[in-house]
Amino acid sequence: MAPRRIDPRSQTPVGSFLHDGQRVAFRAGESLALALLAAGRGSLSRSPKYHRPRGPLCLRGACEGCLVRVGDLPGQLACRVPAAEGLEVRSQNAFPNASLDLFRVTDWFFPKHLDHHHLLVNAGATLNRAMQVFARRMAGLGTLPSEEHPFPTPSTLSVDALVVGAGTAGMAVANALAREGFQVACCEEEPRPGGEALDRRDAPTLTDLCDKVRFLGSTSAVATFDDGTLCVGPEGLGLVRARARVFATGCVDSVGLFPQNDLPGVFTARAAARMLRAGVVPGERVVVAGSGALASEVAAGCAEAGVRVTHAEGVVEAHGTSAVKAATVTAHGRAEKVKCDALVVALTATPAYELAGQAGALVRWDASARCFIPEALADGSTRAPGVYVTGSVRAPGAALQARREDGSRVALQIASDLRGGRL
Numbered sequence: 363m364a365p366r367r368i369d370p371r372s373q374t375p376v377g378s379f380l381h382d383g384q385r386v387a388f389r390a391g392e393s394l395a396l397a398l399l400a401a402g403r404g405s406l407s408r409s410p411k412y413h414r415p416r417g418p419l420c421l422r423g424a425c426e427g428c429l430v431r432v433g434d435l436p437g438q439l440a441c442r443v444p445a446a447e448g449l450e451v452r453s454q455n456a457f458p459n460a461s462l463d464l465f466r467v468t469d470w471f472f473p474k475h476l477d478h479h480h481l482l483v484n485a486g487a488t489l490n491r492a493m494q495v496f497a498r499r500m501a502g503l504g505t506l507p508s509e510e511h512p513f514p515t516p517s518t519l520s521v522d523a524l525v526v527g528a529g530t531a532g533m534a535v536a537n538a539l540a541r542e543g544f545q546v547a548c549c550e551e552e553p554r555p556g557g558e559a560l561d562r563r564d565a566p567t568l569t570d571l572c573d574k575v576r577f578l579g580s581t582s583a584v585a586t587f588d589d590g591t592l593c594v595g596p597e598g599l600g601l602v603r604a605r606a607r608v609f610a611t612g613c614v615d616s617v618g619l620f621p622q623n624d625l626p627g628v629f630t631a632r633a634a635a636r637m638l639r640a641g642v643v644p645g646e647r648v649v650v651a652g653s654g655a656l657a658s659e660v661a662a663g664c665a666e667a668g669v670r671v672t673h674a675e676g677v678v679e680a681h682g683t684s685a686v687k688a689a690t691v692t693a694h695g696r697a698e699k700v701k702c703d704a705l706v707v708a709l710t711a712t713p714a715y716e717l718a719g720q721a722g723a724l725v726r727w728d729a730s731a732r733c734f735i736p737e738a739l740a741d742g743s744t745r746a747p748g749v750y751v752t753g754s755v756r757a758p759g760a761a762l763q764a765r766r767e768d769g770s771r772v773a774l775q776i777a778s779d780l781r782g783g784r785l
C-alpha cells in the first residue's frame with residue numbers, strides 16, 4: 363500500500379493535472395508532490411547515475427526526491443510547485459517513467475560502484491568518446507526547455523529590515539519591527555507564513571504576519587552580500603537591500619544515515635506531519651523512529667486514521683526495491699526487522715546556517731548538538747554589523763514558545779540599533 367487520503371470525501375478536488383499521462387486530482391492548497399502522494403504515486407524521480415527510485419522525503423524543498431518536469435521546465439521540485447489545473451508533469455531521466463525505469467539495471471550491473479569518468483578510457487579514443495556520449499545521456503537531470511525563456515528583469519527593494527524565514531521566530535521579529543514603524547520585508551520559501559506551526563496539530567495558536575510587513579511568499583533567499591540579499595520568487599529575481607538582515611532560516615530535516623535511506627516511503631517526521639495535516643496518511647503500516655513532539659503527533663495521527671504504527675528508537679536499514687517494504691529498527695536495545703510501507707524518522711533537524719555564515723556570522727561546530735550553529739549573542743547580534751540570527755537556526759530543537767520569545771528579544775535589539783544609527 364502507499365499513502366492515501368484518510369477520508370477521500372472530506373474535501374472535494376478543485377482540479378486535476380497530468381502526471382506521466384495519468385490524470386491526478388488535487389485539493390485546494392496542495393503542492394504537486396502532496397497530490398501525487400495522496401494518489402499513491404510516491405515514486406517521482408530517479409537518481410542521476412544509478413537510477414535508484416526516489417520519492418518525496420521532506421516535502422520542504424530540501425531532498426530533491428521529487429524532481430520532475432513541469433510543462434517545459436526541467437528540474438522542478440514537485441513539493442514547491444502548487445498543483446494547478448491542466449499542468450503537465452512528467453518524469454525525467456527515466457525510461458519509460460520514474461516508477462518503472464529500465465535504466466535501473468545500471469545499479470544492478472555495477473553493485474560495487476560505477477566510475478563513469480574512467481570507464482573505457484583505455485579502450486581507444488572511439489570507444490571512449492562513445493562512452494562519454496552514453497554517460498551524458500544516461501545521467502543528468504532532464505533536458506533543457508525546448509524554447510528559450512527570457513531572463514527576468516531583476517527588481518530592487520530597500521527596507522529597514524529583511525527577515526529571511528517566516529516561521530515562529532521570523533514572524534515575531536518582523537511583526538515587532540513593523541509595529542515600531544520600521545519598513546520590513548519578510549521572505550519565505552513556503553507560500554504562507556507560519557513555519558513549523560503550520561504542520562503541527564498541537565502547535566500554539568498561529569500568529570498572523572502583520573499587514574505592514576511586505577511578505578515575499580514562495581521566495582527563496584539564494585545569496586546575501588554587503589547589505590543586499592538576492593531573492594528568487596514568483597515575481598522573478600529581486601535584490602532586497604536592508605540595514606538589518608535577520609536570518610530566521612530554521613533547520614533542515616533529515617532522516618540520518620542508514621542503507622536505503624533514499625527509498626520512496628522514507629519520510630522525515632515533518633513531512634509526515636504535513637501529510638497528516640492535509641488529510642493523507644503516509645502508509646498502512648508505518649514505523650515511526652525517533653522521539654519528540656513531531657514523532658508523537660505523527661504516531662497519534664496515524665493511529666487515529668486506523669493505520670498500524672510501530673515505534674522504534676533508531677533505524678538500522680530500510681528494505682525494498684522500488685519502495686519501502688520493511689525496516690530493521692532498534693527498540694529496547696534490540697534490532698528487529700519490521701514489515702512496513704512507510705518509515706518516518708524523527709531526528710533533531712540541523713540549522714540552515716549557510717546564509718547567516720555568508721553574511722559574515724561566525725559559524726561554529728557544536729559538539730553536543732553535533733551540528734554547525736551560527737554564533738550570536740543573546741540579543742541575536744552576530745560579529746557582522748547588521749546581521750542577526752533568531753529561532754531554531756541558533757537553537758535547534760527549541761520549543762515554539764521559546765522561538766517566539768527569542769524573536770521578540772532580537773527585535774528589541776534591532777529596533778535599538780536602527781534607532782541609534784548603528785546600522
Ligand code: FES
Nearest residue numbers: 421424425426441
Ligand atoms: S525536495 Fe521535494 S520532497 Fe524533498
